[in-house]
Amino acid sequence: xxxxxxxxxxFVSYVTIDTQSDENSSSTPSTQKQxxxxxxxxxxxxxxxxxxxxxxxxxxxxxxxxxxxxxxxxTIGFIAHYDTTPDFTGTDVKPQIIEKYEGGxxxxxxxxxxxxxxxxxxxxxxxxxxxxxxxxxxxLLGADDKAGITEIMEAAKYLINHPEIKHGPIRIGFxxxxxxxxxxxxxxxxxxxxxxxxxxxxxxxxxLEFENFNAASxxxxxxxxxxxxxxxxxxxxxxxxxxxxxxxxxxxLETPEHTSGREGFFHLNGIHGDVEETVLEYILRDHNKxxxxxxxxxxxxxxxxxxxxxxxxxxxxxxxxxxxxxxxKIEPVMHIVELAEKAMRAVYVKPIIKPIRGGTxxxxxxxxxxxxxxxxxxxxNFHGRFEYVPVESMIKATEVIIxxxxxxxxx
Numbered sequence: 001x002x003x004x005x006x007x008x009x010x011f012v013s014y015v016t017i018d019t020q021s022d023e024n025s026s027s028t029p030s031t032q033k034q035x036x037x038x039x040x041x042x043x044x045x046x047x048x049x050x051x052x053x054x055x056x057x058x059x060x061x062x063x064x065x066x067x068x069x070x071x072x073x074x075t076i077g078f079i080a081h082y083d084t085t086p087d088f089t090g091t092d093v094k095p096q097i098i099e100k101y102e103g104g105x106x107x108x109x110x111x112x113x114x115x116x117x118x119x120x121x122x123x124x125x126x127x128x129x130x131x132x133x134x135x136x137x138x139x140l141l142g143a144d145d146k147a148g149i150t151e152i153m154e155a156a157k158y159l160i161n162h163p164e165i166k167h168g169p170i171r172i173g174f175x176x177x178x179x180x181x182x183x184x185x186x187x188x189x190x191x192x193x194x195x196x197x198x199x200x201x202x203x204x205x206x207x208l209e210f211e212n213f214n215a216a217s218x219x220x221x222x223x224x225x226x227x228x229x230x231x232x233x234x235x236x237x238x239x240x241x242x243x244x245x246x247x248x249x250x251x252x253l254e255t256p257e258h259t260s261g262r263e264g265f266f267h268l269n270g271i272h273g274d275v276e277e278t279v280l281e282y283i284l285r286d287h288n289k290x291x292x293x294x295x296x297x298x299x300x301x302x303x304x305x306x307x308x309x310x311x312x313x314x315x316x317x318x319x320x321x322x323x324x325x326x327x328x329k330i331e332p333v334m335h336i337v338e339l340a341e342k343a344m345r346a347v348y349v350k351p352i353i354k355p356i357r358g359g360t361x362x363x364x365x366x367x368x369x370x371x372x373x374x375x376x377x378x379x380x381n382f383h384g385r386f387e388y389v390p391v392e393s394m395i396k397a398t399e400v401i402i403x404x405x406x407x408x409x410x411x
Contacts, residue, residue, distance in 0.1 A: 073168025077197030143379030
């Protein structure tokens with residue numbers, strides 16, 4: 001049904017274009033190099049014959065696959081992002097294609113002794129005899145989310161070539177800067193015009209997600225007072241020590257390395273400072289909204305307690321909400337999740353319905369009025385040198401897209 005060679009060729013053509021985003025940039029896209037893939041995607045959609053394909057000044061790409069059904073069918077959308085994470089280099093990606101994976105170690109880079117092993121990544125064993133695409137060990141791969149883009153493009157091409165498949169209007173959307181939390185910030189929901197959509201941005205085959213973390217970023221500013229250490233008694237206030245007290249006062253087991261499922265956490269992901277001032281950077285995550293708000297209170301109360309001990313306002317907080325759990329927006333329209341689940345089963349994929357331990361453009365879009373669950377794109381070990389994707393998973397994701405459009409037209 002879906003051509004394996006076409007999937008591989010398209011995916012490789014996308015991942016070899018560097019599209020890392022940059023959280024320190026204020027432009028959209030946040031990096032100029034994202035335009036290289038954006039322009040390519042826009043041109044490919046035009047070549048598909050999608051005459052309304054547009055790309056705005058911020059790099060948001062939209063196009064419509066016209067309906068083939070003779071009845072009124074809801075307009076649905078499929079969305080993916082073309083940036084890759086700034087956490088690991090995406091420059092000069094050299095994909096390696098492993099045919100008929102035998103189940104053992106994969107040497108990614110012999111010179112650097114970098115090995116992708118099922119001893120470390122047990123999920124590999126689920127893909128024995130399949131074709132894997134890996135990195136060469138020096139970069140990430142970019143399956144997050146160029147696998148999703150590949151699947152949407154291949155599904156669109158297939159539907160164009162098979163007009164006998166009846167479907168309603170299908171909207172396609174590609175966005176920049178998802179990896180730095182801005183993928184939906186300038187997404188024009190009204191222009192997109194879909195009743196609902198799906199992000200093709202999940203991981204292993206079968207994933208279907210409609211709930212995610214509530215999320216906030218926190219900066220903790222700790223003031224100190226610098227005095228010559230030889231004459232500092234009773235005068236110096238060392239902000240580093242106070243910051244250390246702040247860190248150690250938080251629940252030690254409520255951190256990413258000790259939590260799973262729907263358990264939330266405090267994550268210290270940055271610290272810099274000196275005697276005069278120390279800044280701590282945290283992210284807060286929790287699926288439960290009440291628990292999420294309680295985590296903010298824990299931080300506020302801790303700051304108040306430390307300040308009262310010194311009789312000075314030494315600790316101040318800057319808390320910024322980032323996104324919220326989309327479950328509350330999806331539950332009133334659960335038929336869109338049930339449709340995706342039915343489509344998966346129809347193409348012999350077992351649905352894995354679970355909460356996302358992270359964020360997704362779908363969360364922000366859901367709160368912007370576009371309900372948007374998340375479907376697997378097939379990749380594993382995102383954001384690092386051990387990233388890989390089974391080609392067969394990408395084929396199945398493409399089949400799921402096609403089947404969703406077909407089933408939606410039969411309702």
